Amino acid sequence: MLVDTYGRVATDLRVSLTDRCNLRCTYCMPEEGLKWLAKPDLLTDDEIVRMVRIATSLLGVTEVRFTGGEPLLRPGLTGIVERCAALDPRPRLSLTTNGIGLARTATALRTAGLDRVNVSLDTLRPEVFHRLTRRDRHRDVLSGLAAARDAGLTPVKINTVLMPGLNDDEAPELLAWAIAEGYELRFIEQMPLDAQHGWKRDGMITAADVLRSLRTRFDLTPEDRERRGAAPAERWVVDGGPHRVGVIASVTRPFCAACDRTRLTADGQVRDCLFARDESDLRGALRSGADDQEIAALWRRAMWGKKAGSGLDDPAFLQPDRPMSAIGG
Numbered sequence: 001m002l003v004d005t006y007g008r009v010a011t012d013l014r015v016s017l018t019d020r021c022n023l024r025c026t027y028c029m030p031e032e033g034l035k036w037l038a039k040p041d042l043l044t045d046d047e048i049v050r051m052v053r054i055a056t057s058l059l060g061v062t063e064v065r066f067t068g069g070e071p072l073l074r075p076g077l078t079g080i081v082e083r084c085a086a087l088d089p090r091p092r093l094s095l096t097t098n099g100i101g102l103a104r105t106a107t108a109l110r111t112a113g114l115d116r117v118n119v120s121l122d123t124l125r126p127e128v129f130h131r132l133t134r135r136d137r138h139r140d141v142l143s144g145l146a147a148a149r150d151a152g153l154t155p156v157k158i159n160t161v162l163m164p165g166l167n168d169d170e171a172p173e174l175l176a177w178a179i180a181e182g183y184e185l186r187f188i189e190q191m192p193l194d195a196q197h198g199w200k201r202d203g204m205i206t207a208a209d210v211l212r213s214l215r216t217r218f219d220l221t222p223e224d225r226e227r228r229g230a231a232p233a234e235r236w237v238v239d240g241g242p243h244r245v246g247v248i249a250s251v252t253r254p255f256c257a258a259c260d261r262t263r264l265t266a267d268g269q270v271r272d273c274l275f276a277r278d279e280s281d282l283r284g285a286l287r288s289g290a291d292d293q294e295i296a297a298l299w300r301r302a303m304w305g306k307k308a309g310s311g312l313d314d315p316a317f318l319q320p321d322r323p324m325s326a327i328g329g
């Protein structure tokens with residue numbers, strides 16, 4: 001098992017498949033993009049499947065989520081999913097994506113064994129989408145979402161970040177729309193993980209702001225705490241049910257004490273936290289002939305020292321060197 005000194009057990013693995021992206025969300029990447037990882041530095045498809053096999057067969061990982069950057073840009077994605085779905089024990093497999101290209105690939109991914117997707121969508125207004133992502137792809141995201149639902153990659157969850165002065169008035173409209181379309185909406189507080197270091201606590205849209213805004217139109221009652229487990233989203237029942245809305249208050253109500261995550265970057269570094277400043281190089285071990293048990297031991301060691309919290313409230317907090325797109329959100 002991947003246990004840390006606080007007794008937490010990591011069973012949920014986030015695998016970043018690429019640091020590249022076809023959008024430039026203002027809270028994530030600068031307009032000009034970033035210097036991408038070089039191809040030889042990326043784990044190969046075989047190396048990724050091997051790491052997932054080690055995690056699931058030797059380390060107790062039961063959930064695997066592929067992310068990035070934009071994971072749909074990884075040419076071997078469907079094959080990776082198929083091979084991970086054939087592992088024994090089989091992990092639950094999901095994908096976090098901006099949805100561009102999902103209209104073409106949703107059915108193949110479902111057939112390959114993908115269980116679910118989370119699609120990021122911050123606005124229903126094409127012009128606001130363009131200002132937030134600096135690209136004109138709103139329609140592609142909407143069609144990707146519908147394709148995921150129709151292919152049975154359900155429940156389809158939507159991740160939304162509200163930005164002051166851009167889309168912070170849209171929460172009720174987004175929720176009404178998500179309910180009508182059969183998607184589960186979750187709002188995520190903006191975190192200091194952008195490459196440009198533009199995050200400011202003052203003025204960020206908090207979970208409390210989101211709830212206040214939603215309550216202008218909906219009746220919200222908190223869901224049973226028991227049902228939350230290690231899930232980062234606190235959920236509210238909308239208008240008596242059955243629909244729910246989630247809020248991930250990573251900044252104002254962090255859930256570090258229940259965290260069950262371990263992360264693998266596209267270049268084979270294990271991270272014990274989004275906000276970690278250290279990483280453990282497993283690619284080096286993979287490529288120098290380490291066997292599965294040796295890699296598992298390195299992974300255990302990497303997780304053992306996980307800190308109690310993100311450190312966001314510490315005056316000495318320093319953003320990690322890698323931005324969100326290169327960590328894998």
Ligand code: SAM
Pocket residue numbers: 021027028067068069070071096097098118119120159160161188189190191192193194324325328329
């Ligand atoms: N490109 C894919 C996508 O957008 O879904 C996967 C990677 S993206 C880094 C994963 C999630 O992180 C997205 O839902 C995105 O909205 C969120 N995200 C990115 N930067 C963030 C930030 N600074 N604060 C909070 N969430 C962020």
Ligand code: SF4
Pocket residue numbers: 021022023024025028029068069070098120325
């Ligand atoms: Fe790309 Fe996702 Fe970052 Fe937006 S949030 S720039 S879609 S990696």
